[in-house]
Amino acid sequence: MKLPFIFVTILFLSCGQENKRVEKEQKAKDSVSTHLIESLENLNEDEWEAPAEVQEKSPLRISILNLYKSMEDKDEQEFLRQFPKDFEQFQNYFGWDATNNAPHELYEHSVHYIEYLFYLLRTNKYPAYEKNLISLCENGQWEADAVNYFQDHVVNYIKENEKYHLINALSDDRAKSVLFFLFDGPHPKFDADFASYLSPSKKVILEELFETGFDDDNENPDPFPDEEISIKYTLSDYVENEHFFIRDIDINNDGILDKIVSAGPYLEDELLLFINDGEAYRFALKTSNFSEDGGNLIVDVIAEKGGFLIKTAFPDGGLLEAYHHIAFTDKHWILNHTIYKTQSSNQEDAFIYVCDVEQNLDLADADVLNKLKGLPDEVERDRVCTKEML
Secondary structure: OHHHHHHHHHHHHHHHHHHHHHHHHHHHHHHHHHHHHHHHHHOOHHHOOOOHHHHHHOOOOOOHHHHHHHHHOOOHHHHHHHOOOOHHHHHHHHOEEOOOOEEOOOHHHHHHHHHHHHHHHHOOOOHHHHHHHHHHHOOOOOOOOHHHHHHHHHHHHHHHHOOOHHHHOOOHHHHHHHHHHHHOOOOOOOOHHHHHOOOHHHHHHHHHHHHHHOOOOOOOOOOOHHHOOOOOOOHHHOOOOOOEEEEEEOOOOOOOOEEEEEEOOOOOOEEEEEEEOOOOEEEEEEEEOOOOOOOOEEEEEEEEOOEEEEEEEOOOOOOEEEEEEEEEEOOEEEEEEEEEEEEOOOOOOOEEEEEEEEEEEEOOOOOHHHHOOOOOOHHHHHHHOEEEEO
16 A cells, blocks of 8 residues: 555655746746846847848948958958048058057058058049048148158149149138148148149149248248249258168269268158268258159168169069169269069069169159159060079
């Protein structure tokens, strides 16, 4: 009789425990449901998590990371959307952090972003973005490296594509801010050709900026070419200046070392010659170091018999070097010839083309960079160039 009793007792206890377990689970489910409903009621609409498909189509927030990703993916429209829209943001991405004496996050790679921006503009697929380009210049001030590089690109883009209407269409206040940025720098120089395409009111603004607006120690106060005074360059302006380097070279064959000052890579293409007259270094000539936007950049200035050579190279991979040989002849610095070196291909049997190109250009010619003869084209190289093994 005991065994049936024990079995019934165990069955009763099991059923009771099962009922308690089910009741406990139901209370837990009710609790979760209550909290979930409360959370959803308090959730802002823009905080809802969209389905994955919708998330992929949503605009990405503006950030340095997303700018980087859009450039990496060559997503042209997203890159233009992510690129800074005002000067402050541009400087905070690509410029120098003066407060902490350190580069901002994209400082070291700014050239690549700026080059890609202007590459997209030159495709003529995004004419609407040109207004953003002008907005970027507003409230801007000259700064070395990225800012200066961007400044040069804007000026060249306007001139090469005759986009002067972008400035002429602005209010006078906005035009003044943009023109100030475009011509601001250590030694502002009036561009008569640029000014000739401006509307009368905008031309007056540019002239007034050169008369009173730029902090250049009054070195270039008069914008009119027929009345323009000579800018006084002094060696002390460049000594211990991180944006320039100086080489001691005898540039006039008198046996005394003189000074050659050159802007560094990714900066302006300035090259200045100072002659040692025994008492001081006298400014003799301002010319180009043959750096090019999107092309070869200055590497060094090196002494050689009878003068000096300027070496430039392409900075972003591959072999493309130029050696510009300059001699002092009849009181003029003459670029006699340029030796270009470039690799034939990336194949195992590749070699180096060495191309000696006659120039015969006076460095005093303001148009010397435009008159420079470049590397012969691929068809001509086999005929006029020699070959070296890698």
